[in-house]
Amino acid sequence: MCLELVDDPALAWPADGQVFDVAMGWEDKLVDLGSYATKHISCSRSPPVLKIECAAVEQHASLKSQRSQGWDSVSLGDIAQAIARRNGLKAAIATEFSKVRIEHEDQTESDMAFLTRLGRRFDAVIKVASGRLTMTGTSRGKKASGDSFTPIVLTNIMRWEYSGEQTKKYTGVRAYWWDEAAAEKRYVLVGKQGVVLELDYNKGSATEARHAAETKFREIVRKGKKFSFTIPGNPDIASERRVLARSVREGVDGEWTVKSVEHVLDSGSFVSTGNCEVDGYKETIEQSDENVD
Incomplete structure (x- = not known):
């Protein structure tokens, strides 16, 4: 996520890694967008803008730590569930991925990079937010539970x-x-x-x-x-x-x-x-x- 704020008068910069909640809307009709941590800051005077790039707070060290593991005779859903558990996250995995069988796969990267690589192969979207790891299908328009979002x-x-x-x-x-x-x-x-x-x-x-x-x-x-x-x-x-x-x-x-x-x-x-x-x-x-x- 990237936030661009009008920097006139000059705003106080958030601390490195500072965690904050984001909600957006009009008057009292706000939609919760989750919790994020400061990742990168840039600013300019023409126009006066403070740009804050941030990442979901759950993408912490354990998700990005290098791992070496072999996965045999499991489903894609099982892999996502196991990775969520060892990183202290709740899992919300679309039921269709329990049918995707992985006969053998070597993991030589971080958990997040590994899931992202598998997601590209099987057209899955991986997200980590609010203490939850979700895996849904690209363009399906469905929640991890299988229920459809109303367009x-x-x-x-x-x-x-x-x-x-x-x-x-x-x-x-x-x-x-x-x-x-x-x-x-x-x-x-x-x-x-x-x-x-x-x-x-x-x-x-x-x-x-x-x-x-x-x-x-x-x-x-x-x-x-x-x-x-x-x-x-x-x-x-x-x-x-x-x-x-x-x-x-x-x-x-x-x-x-x-x-x-x-x-x-x-x-x-x-x-x-x-x-x-x-x-x-x-x-x-x-x-x-x-x-x-």
Whole structure:
């Protein structure tokens, strides 16, 4: 998180590592954004701004300490649960990750770096806040409990911008795996036949191959279309939340996933600007089709 404050008159700097709570809103309608610790400070006079970069207080030394460990025959959810326990955190892990099997994985980095690496592979979002480690699916629009967030309807849009590729470079992604019983190579195709991207490495099982292909296809889908908006301030809008655009125009209306958001609150106004991408998970589910040679 980065806070930018008007530095006129000059504000007192927070101490190194100082912990503070952040809430945002208008008048008495505040939304708790969690606890953070000062990480980096910068300031300027034109304009007079004090910028405070901060990190969630739970990302302490134990999460960032180097470790060496092998993980065998466990689920991704089990790994996240174990890491949460040994770092004194409560775990909130989406149930879908209990089905993601890890046959073998070597950890040679910190717990946070390890989970982040696995998150990229399996399209998971890792967050640590308020004494809790959460693992949710990218663009799913769901809580770790599996319950769905209700999309936030965008009203009174002040500015918006859309850009997108109108010709899909790839229609699908193919990942290969080795079938020990049949002693032959098989594959999983996510998407459709046509211009297919083939992953240049083999997986040990059909499940691992499917996860790899789905993750790559979602990445391709998400990079295709972008939408940004500015609306009157709404602190409920946050990264990974879904928003619903209505009556904007054809091609733009529909659900989007927020990737980053900036809230600006000053003496005269409160506005929120979000940058979004399409729901890669939904499109992958709709197009997914397993094929075996």
